[in-house]
Amino acid sequence: MASKTSIFLTGATGYLGGSVLQRLLTHPESSSFEITVLVRNAEKAKLLETFGVQTITGSYSDLDKLEVAAASSDVVFAIADCDDVAAATAILKGLKKRHIKMGTVPILIHTAFPLGVLVDNAEGKYATDNLYSDLDIPKIETLAPEQPHRQVDMAIVAAGEEGFVRTHIILPSTIFGIASGPLFDKGICNPHSIEIPCMIQIGWDRRESGMVGPGKNIWPLVDIDDTADLYIILFDRAREDPTVSHSRNGFYFAENGYYTHYDLAKATGQTLVDFQRATSAEPTPFTAEELEKYFAGSAFFGTNSYCKADRSRALGWKPIKTTQDMLDSIKPETMTLIKSGRIADPYKLKTVFGRYRDTY
Ligand SMILES: NC(=O)c1ccc[n+]([C@@H]2O[C@H](COP(=O)([O-])OP(=O)(O)OC[C@H]3O[C@@H](n4cnc5c(N)ncnc54)[C@H](OP(=O)(O)O)[C@@H]3O)[C@@H](O)[C@H]2O)c1
Structure with a gap:
C-alpha cells in the first residue's frame, strides 16, 4: 500500500x-x-x-x-x-x-x-510603473x-x-x-477578506467612502x-x-488585474449610496484623525504595489475573475456584512496595519 x-x-x-x-x-x-x-x-x-x-x-x-x-x-x-x-x-x-x-x-x-x-510611500499621490x-x-x-x-x-x-x-x-x-463551502457554512472559517470588507466597514462608519490622499495608487487583485x-x-x-x-x-x-484606490473607493461609495448610508458616491481623503482611528496612524492604503504573476501562470494557473468582478463584489459583500452585523466593526485594520505606522 x-x-x-x-x-x-x-x-x-x-x-x-x-x-x-x-x-x-x-x-x-x-x-x-x-x-x-x-x-x-x-x-x-x-x-x-x-x-x-x-x-x-x-x-x-x-x-x-x-x-x-x-x-x-x-x-x-x-x-x-x-x-x-x-x-x-x-x-x-x-x-x-x-x-x-x-x-x-x-x-x-x-x-x-x-x-x-x-x-x-506614495500616500495615494501617484500610480507606480x-x-x-x-x-x-x-x-x-x-x-x-x-x-x-x-x-x-x-x-x-x-x-x-x-x-x-x-x-x-x-x-x-x-x-x-466571499469564501464558500462547508467549512464556511458551519461557521468554522472566516468568509471575509481583509481590505475590501474593511473599506466598506470604514465607509459605513464615516458615512462616506474614503481613501488615502487622492487615491491614485494602484494594487493588484x-x-x-x-x-x-x-x-x-x-x-x-x-x-x-x-x-x-x-x-x-x-x-x-x-494577481489577475489592478485597481486604483480611487476606483475601489468610488465603487464602495456608490454601494453606500445604494444602501442609503451615504448621500454621495464620491470618496474623500481620510483625515489624520481618521488614519489614526481606523489604521493606527498608518497610510499603508496609500502605497503602490505592482506585480505580475508570470511564474504562476507558467505553472498552468488560469485565474478567471478580474477587476470588474472585484468592483461587482462590493455590493454583495456589503449585504453579507449587514446581515451578519459585522458592518459595524471598522477596526480590524488597526491591528493589521498598526505594525507599519512608523514606515508608511
Ligand atoms: N486576505 C488577503 O487579501 C490576503 C492577501 C495576501 C496575503 N494574505 C495573508 O494570508 C494570511 C491569511 O490571511 P486571511 O485573509 O486568511 O486572514 P484571516 O481570515 O484573518 O485568517 C488568519 C488565519 O490565521 C490564524 N492566525 C492568525 N494569527 C495566528 C497566530 N498568531 N497563531 C496561529 N494562528 C494564527 C487565524 O486564526 P483565528 O481564527 O484563531 O484568528 C486564522 O486561521 C495572512 O498572513 C495574510 O496577511 C491575505
Whole structure:
C-alpha cells in the first residue's frame, strides 16, 4: 500500500487557509492525505475534526508544537501570520528534522503578501510603473530586508537553498470575494477578506467612502477561488516534479488585474449610496484623525504595489475573475456584512496595519 502524504496547515480557520483546506478535503487524492491543522480555538478544533482533520490546539507562539508538527510532515502550508519570523523558523527547524530522519526533501508552501514586500510611500499621490514579475528574481532580490514580510521570505529562501526543504512562497494580492463551502457554512472559517470588507466597514462608519490622499495608487487583485486554486496547482505540481521552481526561484505572485484606490473607493461609495448610508458616491481623503482611528496612524492604503504573476501562470494557473468582478463584489459583500452585523466593526485594520505606522 502506498504511504500517505502527511500535510500540516496553519491558518485553517481563516479566509485563505480555510479555502485551501476545503480544496484538500475534496482533492481527488484526499484519501491518501493525513491532514493536521493548527487551531487557536478549541471549539473550532472539535468541529474541524468532524471533517476528518487532525488538530493541534495552539498558536504561532507555541514554537515547539510548530516544530514537532513540521517534523512529521511531507508538506506544510503556512497560511497564518506572514510576518512571524519565529514561527517560520520553527517550521523550518521541524522540516530539517524531517529531512534528516526520512532522507526526503519536504515541501513548504508559505504565504506572503506583495502588498507588503513591494510597497512604496506614495500616500495615494501617484500610480507606480515599477512592475515586479515573479520570474525576475534578481529584481525581487533588490528589495530591502526592512520591507514588510521580507525577513521571513529571506529565511525561507535560505532554507530552500540549503537543500533540506523545497520552499515556495505564494504572494496573493488583494484577495476579493466571499469564501464558500462547508467549512464556511458551519461557521468554522472566516468568509471575509481583509481590505475590501474593511473599506466598506470604514465607509459605513464615516458615512462616506474614503481613501488615502487622492487615491491614485494602484494594487493588484485576485479572486479567493482563483487564489486557493493556485495553492493546489502548486501542491500537485511540486509533488510530481521536484524541479518545479522552488527556493531562490520559488516566488509565485497571485494577481489577475489592478485597481486604483480611487476606483475601489468610488465603487464602495456608490454601494453606500445604494444602501442609503451615504448621500454621495464620491470618496474623500481620510483625515489624520481618521488614519489614526481606523489604521493606527498608518497610510499603508496609500502605497503602490505592482506585480505580475508570470511564474504562476507558467505553472498552468488560469485565474478567471478580474477587476470588474472585484468592483461587482462590493455590493454583495456589503449585504453579507449587514446581515451578519459585522458592518459595524471598522477596526480590524488597526491591528493589521498598526505594525507599519512608523514606515508608511
Ligand atoms: N486576505 C488577503 O487579501 C490576503 C492577501 C495576501 C496575503 N494574505 C495573508 O494570508 C494570511 C491569511 O490571511 P486571511 O485573509 O486568511 O486572514 P484571516 O481570515 O484573518 O485568517 C488568519 C488565519 O490565521 C490564524 N492566525 C492568525 N494569527 C495566528 C497566530 N498568531 N497563531 C496561529 N494562528 C494564527 C487565524 O486564526 P483565528 O481564527 O484563531 O484568528 C486564522 O486561521 C495572512 O498572513 C495574510 O496577511 C491575505
